[in-house]
Amino acid sequence: MSNKVKSKVDIFSLFYKNSLAVETVIVLLVFQLLTNGGFLSFRNLSNLLMQGAICSIIAISMCLIIITCNADLSAGRFLGMLGMVAAILQVNTTIPSIVVVLIVYAIALIAGLAHGFLIGYMKLPAFIITLTTQLVFLGINQLVSGGKIVGPATGIIDKMGNGYIPTFIGSNNDTTLIIGAVIIAVYIFMIISKENKNIKQGLAEPRWGKIIPKTVVISILAAVVTFILYMHKGFSYAMLILFVLTLAVSYVSNNTRFGRYIFAIGGNVNAATLSGINVSKEILKLYTLQAMLVATAALVYLGRLGSATTASGNGYEFTAITGCVVGGTSITGGRGSVVGAVVGTMFMAAIDNGMSLMNVDASLQYIVRGFVLLLAIMLDAYASNRKAKTVQAA
């Protein structure tokens, strides 16, 4: 049994743990050079965050699904269908937009329960089931729209995608600065109090040398993002929705029974069952949560683009899944984090955005995205193999 801390520096694991940060810096610099500075403009970065927000919302729960060794390939088409239903209701009826929102969530609830029932209780493979249902969603989208573009979105839905937080004084985005400052202050306070508690309870050696630099870097990043948003229109509601949902689901995944059980199911489903976990029920809950988040993403999408088409949402599930894996969610299940998945998806959005700015051919963009996912999966597999080996050796 090895109780002693390993003294040798493990270069690969150091790289792997920080790979997202390293890649982000490289990608940002490359795009900055190739787009002659267009990439790192306030306007584009603010834009990029908005674009990334939709897929990131999907990634929040997609990552939990991947952690349980399942998948949801229907998310993109499901988003498209819900967006289309909302658009048709807004354009063709006089139903108030808040009711439209409720109808969308109601449809999502039904679809989520259906997924959960088929995958959780009937124990059918998620991969095939969602591959099947995405076809159904696409069909419904085409059927109700007749293949037409439907818009514009109005009311609360428009706000969800296009609105920005109002300011106190004039056009100065003061609220953005206040929110940003509060977030950073709360973050630093939480980190310090958590670490203090760990030390007090004797759970960990003090490791301020590691934590302080990390906290500083993240705080600076948050400050930079806040500043970018401040310079360009301020905090949008979409960003706020993403931020709140990320924190909420992240907290739930670590501090509720549901969250614990998700990781247990992914880590070892047999042991989870014998530990008294009702696996079917947890999977049902999870797919319901996923449907709710996709519905939220659909409303943000509709609000942002103003209209829905039959192509809406195509490939979003791919971006979200790639983002999860890039962000450290293990495809073999049991490991991952919500925050990592969101950051990873933003990274994917940055690649998309950069390539679009450079006018890269669409076919080439597909190839690049495919290879990014391949690379991320290879890294993940390599890392878990290494881990398995060290565990055996010890």
Next chain:
Amino acid sequence: MKDFILQMNHITKEFPGVKALDDVSLNLKRGEIHALVGENGAGKSTLMKVLSGEHADYTGELLLEGAIKNFKGITESEAAGIAIIHQELGLIENLNVCENIFLRNEICQNGIIKWDEQYRKTRKLLEDLNLNINPRTRVGNLGIGQQQLIEIAKALNKNCKILILDEPTAPLPEKDSENLLQLMRNLKEEGMSIIFISHKLGEVLSVSDSITILRDGQTISTKAAAEYTQDTLINGMVGRQLDARFEVRHCKIGDVALKATDWSAYDGINDKWIVRNANLEVREGEIIGIAGMIGAGRTELAMSIFGALEGAITGKMEYRGKERTHFKNTSEAIAEGVFYSSEDRKKYGLILSSDIAYNTSLSSLAKFINGGLFINRDKELGKVKEMTKRLTVKTPSILQQVGNLSGGNQQKVCLSKAIMTEPRVLILDEPTRGIDIGAKTEIYQLMNRMAGEGIAIIMISSELPEILGMSDRVYVMKEGEISGVFDNSNLTLTQEEIALAATGGVTV
């Protein structure tokens, strides 16, 4: 004096931060059975991995028939005539006996397998081993004892000179173990050199010619088997005198905690009744033992009571004085106070990639819920720490990954998890399988303490001394039925009586 076929001298192997082997020597004579004993983590497996080439970076010398070797992988060591049969069998369940034996060793002509010759050879091998098995039988349909013999046949087919058996009898019931030991003796007569790793000291003493004891990565002694006794072996392994392993309990036996009547369970996938008309009861403060061969339906009986078995269940259940239907699922059973701890802790007990705290509290999270939704982590960790201390889990921190712990400590985590649910009926399936004597004794003491607190304990075990030493009453199962119930309150039951019931009369 016979010559040495294998000499491993001054072997040292280090992992980052830990010296797994420290100047270990092992010398194997031609045609002898050499036993390697030691507690878990003593370095037995690491030494064998050095020999098989899985660990190629060690210091020291390895001589095979006098020539220095440094194997770089299993392929090389196999080619040199060394075959290891691991505790976890390496057979492919969906292939048949012949296909398994010739896997990676197929007899081919122009790339086409010559099946006739392979089947002929397989039949010959099986005959030599006195196995009455059709070479076309799917390996998954064989019992674990027979699978082990197939593994040996596979090794023999490769013309190995040294056969290494790593805990071969751990999962076997007594009778299969005896068969295996006899086979080892026969192989020895034919000139095979065998390294035998086992926790079962009785077997070690009866079958081996010489014994090497390892402790904490060091060689303690190598002597002829006749010079050891069970006590000196245990002394060498743990470095201290062990008191009587089983203590007499003096706890009050109370009301019936759980009673199953005409209990049957049906396996829909394989279309057969795996438990038939079982009648069983356990009282508060009582430990009952369930003995029987592997595959007799003991685990299935336990799982069906625990609500973990998919498939139809018939029969009546009485739980704490009230008649009720069987538990629909495991969460219902745990909420009512029944817990089952599996025989296979890695596959069915633990989330290996998670930490001790996570695993320990997994079944009792409801106790730490704050305000209806969120887990109170302080309360949870406090309770986990208390349990870890009570069960003396050896770890630097409760945030240590469970996969890094030794077998005994992993089992203690499983037990902490069980106890934390505050069970009234606790089913322990092979609670001491594959763990060292020190940890075993601690687990026996723990079981005694729990019985003293009024918990009803059902212990499934293949180790008869354990059954006899721990149980107030013993149920014996055979082919899905309970074939015998014995009173053991005076500790007067004998192994022969149990073996008779388990085999249905054909006993030694």
